Amino acid sequence: xxxxxxxxxxxxxxxxxxxxxxxxxxxxxxxxxxxxxxxxxxxxxxxxxxxxxxxxxxxxxxxxxxxxxxxxxxxxxxxxxxxxxxxxxxxxxxxxxxxxxxxxxxxxxxxxxxxxxxxxxxxxxxxxxxxxxxxxxxxxxxxxxxxxxxxxxxxxxxxxxxxxxxxxxxxxxxxxxxxxxxxxxxxxxxxxxxxxxxxxxxxxxxxxxxxxxxxxxxxxxxxxxxxxxxxxxxxxxxxxxxxxxxxxxxxxxxxxxxxxxxxx
Amino acid sequence: xxxxxxxxxxxxxxxxxxxxxxxxxxxxxxxxxxxxxxxxxxxxxxxxxxxxxxxxxxxxxxxxxxxxxxxxxxxxxxxxxxxxxxxxxxxxxxxxxxxxxxxxxxxxxxxxxxxxxxxxxxxxxxxxxxxxxxxxxxxxxxxxxxxxxxxxxxxxxxxxxxxxxxxxxxxxxxxxxxxxxxxxxxxxxxxxxxxxxxxxxxxxxxxxxxxxxxxxxxxxxxxxxxxxxxxxxxxxxxxxxxxxxxxxxxxxxxxxxxxxxxxxxxxxxxxxxxxxxxxxxxxxxxxxxxxxxxxxxxxxxxxxxxxxxxxxxxxxxxxxxxxxxxxxxxxxxxxxxx
Numbered sequence: 001x002x003x004x005x006x007x008x009x010x011x012x013x014x015x016x017x018x019x020x021x022x023x024x025x026x027x028x029x030x031x032x033x034x035x036x037x038x039x040x041x042x043x044x045x046x047x048x049x050x051x052x053x054x055x056x057x058x059x060x061x062x063x064x065x066x067x068x069x070x071x072x073x074x075x076x077x078x079x080x081x082x083x084x085x086x087x088x089x090x091x092x093x094x095x096x097x098x099x100x101x102x103x104x105x106x107x108x109x110x111x112x113x114x115x116x117x118x119x120x121x122x123x124x125x126x127x128x129x130x131x132x133x134x135x136x137x138x139x140x141x142x143x144x145x146x147x148x149x150x151x152x153x154x155x156x157x158x159x160x161x162x163x164x165x166x167x168x169x170x171x172x173x174x175x176x177x178x179x180x181x182x183x184x185x186x187x188x189x190x191x192x193x194x195x196x197x198x199x200x201x202x203x204x205x206x207x208x209x210x211x212x213x214x215x216x217x218x219x220x221x222x223x224x225x226x227x228x229x230x231x232x233x234x235x236x237x238x239x240x241x242x243x244x245x246x247x248x249x250x251x252x253x254x255x256x257x258x259x260x261x262x263x264x
Numbered sequence: 265x266x267x268x269x270x271x272x273x274x275x276x277x278x279x280x281x282x283x284x285x286x287x288x289x290x291x292x293x294x295x296x297x298x299x300x301x302x303x304x305x306x307x308x309x310x311x312x313x314x315x316x317x318x319x320x321x322x323x324x325x326x327x328x329x330x331x332x333x334x335x336x337x338x339x340x341x342x343x344x345x346x347x348x349x350x351x352x353x354x355x356x357x358x359x360x361x362x363x364x365x366x367x368x369x370x371x372x373x374x375x376x377x378x379x380x381x382x383x384x385x386x387x388x389x390x391x392x393x394x395x396x397x398x399x400x401x402x403x404x405x406x407x408x409x410x411x412x413x414x415x416x417x418x419x420x421x422x423x424x425x426x427x428x429x430x431x432x433x434x435x436x437x438x439x440x441x442x443x444x445x446x447x448x449x450x451x452x453x454x455x456x457x458x459x460x461x462x463x464x465x466x467x468x469x470x471x472x473x474x475x476x477x478x479x480x481x482x483x484x485x486x487x488x489x490x491x492x493x494x495x496x497x498x499x500x501x502x503x504x505x506x507x508x509x510x511x512x513x514x515x516x517x518x519x520x521x522x523x524x525x526x527x528x529x530x531x532x533x534x535x536x537x538x539x540x541x542x543x544x545x546x547x548x549x550x551x552x553x554x555x556x557x558x559x560x561x562x563x564x565x566x567x568x569x570x571x572x573x574x575x576x577x578x579x580x581x582x583x584x585x586x587x588x589x590x591x592x593x594x595x596x597x598x599x600x601x602x
Contacts, residue, residue, distance in 0.1 A: 072442055073392045074413055098390060102398030116445055118388065120338035120459060123368030141447045141456050149341040169441035169448045172413035172602040175515055179508060184602045198506040198515055200486045206506060209515060214448060
């Protein structure tokens with residue numbers, strides 16, 4: 001049975017609820033927890049000290065903790081935060097873009113390539129492995145057959161998303177703020193109000209946004225591929241990732257437990 | 265005559281005629297691609313075969329301009345050789361630089377052709393000095409094209425921390441999302457810009473006249489309905505109109521065109537080395553006009569910076585005819601935009 005991992009919430013989550021979610025996770029079968037606000041530094045619910053103390057707490061009860069790097073480095077603030085986490089030796093780093101990869105390589109540290117790293121073929125996979133990648137998540141658009149061709153029989157662990165909304169795109173523009181005729185500077189945390197669901201002009205659900213990211217309307221759910229051949233591939237993966245979809249911690253844990261039960 | 269004190273002007277050519285138009289109207293360098301998925305403008309009837317490419321390169325080199333060949337999509341394990349063969353073709357044809365995004369292709373090019381200049385494509389989503397310096401150290405890259413999610417302040421910060429020349433987009437189609445990491449088109453129609461080389465590929469786009477107006481569809485999803493008075497833009501998902509809480513809005517960006525001509529002085533002061541005009545899918549007439557206006561503006565700024573602002577309005581009005589939806593934006597270079 002592959003290990004189960006939990007991704008950071010891709011939407012705004014209040015500090016209290018976020019801590020409650022991780023509290024509930026301590027007694028769940030989740031083995032790997034990715035921590036950190038990856039989308040927008042401005043809304044980060046935990047400051048750096050709080051983040052590290054949460055990471056230590058989760059590690060002390062036996063969870064593997066990974067610190068996730070920001071999706072996009074396009075400000076001093078993001079860059080400084082990244083600098084802080086890559087300097088930490090106690091936890092692994094998930095590199096979500098190339099600045100994080102390059103800083104880990106400079107420090108001679110091994111790293112996890114998040115799905116934002118462009119690994120589309122086994123040549124770039126091998127190159128990245130030679131530079132220190134010890135785990136990877138394929139780009140969100142690759143199917144499992146392509147994934148297997150890329151990573152084949154290597155000691156590098158493959159992690160795929162089994163449940164959740166995989167990010168389809170992101171911008172420098174905050175779409176939650178833009179919808180309220182505001183911008184990133186004066187956003188009033190428009191993302192707090194949850195996802196903005198988009199329908200086509202003829203009324204079909206098509207996409208959803210929160211902050212600067214765009215997601216599909218429905219979460220991917222690979223547990224429902226019961227009779228599908230893809231299911232065999234899923235069991236071959238080392239790690240199966242769940243992306244939070246709910247801001248209510250109890251509700252979120254119910255979903256996590258349902259996903260895990262289906263897998264067993 | 266072109267000036268060294270201002271950024272180079274990099275112009276698109278999706279055809280031999282466009283390459284001539286760019287060359288004759290003042291481009292310092294012309295970027296092109298082959299007729300397949302190895303570059304990010306994989307549209308029918310666009311780009312050049314080897315024969316046309318050689319002819320275009322011949323013409324451009326005779327005029328002492330440079331040729332940049334885009335091989336800026338991501339090969340997959342099964343078709344990797346097609347991309348390396350394209351690198352071989354481009355080098356043999358005499359390209360002055362290759363625009364690459366995949367690190368394995370950079371590795372291939374750097375190992376096999378160490379004298380060939382590598383430019384990092386916008387599709388590689390390089391947004392920091394550390395990333396750029398990493399590529400320099402690994403593959404001896406000579407330039408980077410920055411994604412359209414970088415502010416002028418950031419460009420300045422990056423410039424202060426790297427000696428690699430920076431190229432930015434100045435005019436044309438505006439990618440709203442971080443380039444190279446946008447899966448919207450792929451999600452909605454199945455073909456990914458990163459591997460297939462086209463956002464909203466022509467064969468997946470349909471125009472349908474209905475009583476509501478002109479519907480444009482991407483793989484059966486309605487992306488917008490234009491009335492007679494609207495000027496319809498090319499239907500990419502990020503310029504689509506959707507219902508939010510029942511109201512039709514453009515949640516990402518209106519159909520619009522990037523124009524940052526008035527920022528030439530800022531770009532120059534921030535250390536920008538080259539400004540790129542988007543539009544390999546556009547006509548030779550577009551290439552000729554946009555190239556000539558930008559050439560005029562750059563030359564004017566070099567000769568007479570104090571009167572640059574006064575002339576901007578006139579140049580911008582010349583560019584208006586090419587604005588999608590008749591909307592102009594400075595995108596991320598404008599503080600209020602993001």
